Amino acid sequence: MRPTAIAFVLLAVFVTGLASFFGFLPQSSGTIAFWVLSVGPTLILGGMAAAWASREELLREWLLPEWGDFTRGVLGAVLLFGIAWAFVRVVAPVGSIREIWLVSLYGEIGDPRVLRAHGPAIGAAIAAAAVAEELLWRGAVTQMLAERVGSRTGWLWAAGLYALAYVPTAWSLRATAGLGGGLNPILPVAALGAGLVWGAMARAFGRLTPGMLAHALFDWAVVMMFPLWGAG
Numbered sequence: 118m119r120p121t122a123i124a125f126v127l128l129a130v131f132v133t134g135l136a137s138f139f140g141f142l143p144q145s146s147g148t149i150a151f152w153v154l155s156v157g158p159t160l161i162l163g164g165m166a167a168a169w170a171s172r173e174e175l176l177r178e179w180l181l182p183e184w185g186d187f188t189r190g191v192l193g194a195v196l197l198f199g200i201a202w203a204f205v206r207v208v209a210p211v212g213s214i215r216e217i218w219l220v221s222l223y224g225e226i227g228d229p230r231v232l233r234a235h236g237p238a239i240g241a242a243i244a245a246a247a248v249a250e251e252l253l254w255r256g257a258v259t260q261m262l263a264e265r266v267g268s269r270t271g272w273l274w275a276a277g278l279y280a281l282a283y284v285p286t287a288w289s290l291r292a293t294a295g296l297g298g299g300l301n302p303i304l305p306v307a308a309l310g311a312g313l314v315w316g317a318m319a320r321a322f323g324r325l326t327p328g329m330l331a332h333a334l335f336d337w338a339v340v341m342m343f344p345l346w347g348a349g
Contacts (some may be wrong), residue, residue, distance in 0.1 A: 122261040125165070127280045129258055130282045132158050137304070138285035140225075147227035156246045166257035179256055179325040189322065197314045197335050198343070201307070209303075210253025218303040219346035221290045226340060229347065240292070240337065241298025247333035254279045254312065255319040255328055272320050276312030281307040 139145065140154030170176040201274070209215040232239055254275055262278075264273030283304045290301035315328040322328075339345055 119196050119261075119264070122264065122297075125169070126258055126261055126278065128254055129162055130278055132162060133282035133283045137283050138289050140303070141222075141286045141289040146225050147231070151225060151227070152242055156242050158251070159246050159249045163252045166249075166253040169186070169257050170252070170260075173260075175210075175256075175260065178323075179252070181324060182326050183324070186324075187330060188328045189318070189327035190334060193314065193318050193327060193331030194338065197311060197331065198338055200310060200314070201335075201339065201345060204306075210257055211346075216346070217302050218290070221301055223344060225290070229344070232341060236312035236341065239341065243336045243340065244333045247336060248329050250328045250333055251315065251325045255315055256325055259316065259319065268320075272316035273313070276309060276316045278310040280305045280309035 118147040121203040136154045137266040140151050145151040145154065170179060205219065209218050253336060255272070258278065259272050261276040262274045266274055267273075287300040287302050290303065291299060311332075315332055318331060319325055
């Protein structure tokens with residue numbers, strides 16, 4: 118694994134962790150700052166990943182569409198939504214002490230009425246972030262790690278680092294919910310589960326397009342259409 122690759126992987130984890138921590142602090146709740154911190158650094162890192170992949174002649178292979186990609190993307194989103202729905206119902210059901218994990222998360226995202234009023238802009242932000250995250254984590258980071266640990270386990274390591282990058286939100290969402298000493302693990306756990314699903318899709322199909330579609334559709338569903346907590 119080249120030193121520049123190690124530096125880029127560490128940069129991706131550090132920048133994502135820093136941005137996610139500040140993005141999910143109480144003062145960012147429901148503000149434009151939340152979306153800037155959540156999407157902006159990801160777009161920059163995704164652009165860097167795309168530039169690297171282009172130099173390595175990988176970008177075209179990753180993004181080349183094939184017949185059936187949309188179906189794969191929809192099925193991937195449905196699968197992940199089912200896993201998320203089951204997890205929430207079992208681990209943090211309504212009325213449990215862990216329900217606050219979801220309360221604080223959706224409180225940070227913002228008032229559903231405001232989100233719906235800005236639906237096109239929110240949709241564009243979700244789509245752009247999904248594309249950038251797939252280029253970064255399932256694309257460049259996975260490829261760079263595969264040089265060190267092999268392609269069989271590179272995507273698993275990438276999913277682990279993706280989850281690690283969101284560990285700081287356990288502290289910022291704790292502050293949002295007023296949990297005192299208790300941490301809020303909802304985003305690191307979600308990142309690990311989603312990272313494994315999208316990583317498996319990238320490995321199975323040899324491309325990123327189906328995972329990008331699954332990522333964008335899943336995010337749109339849990340934020341705008343079928344939130345896992347609160348009114349739909």
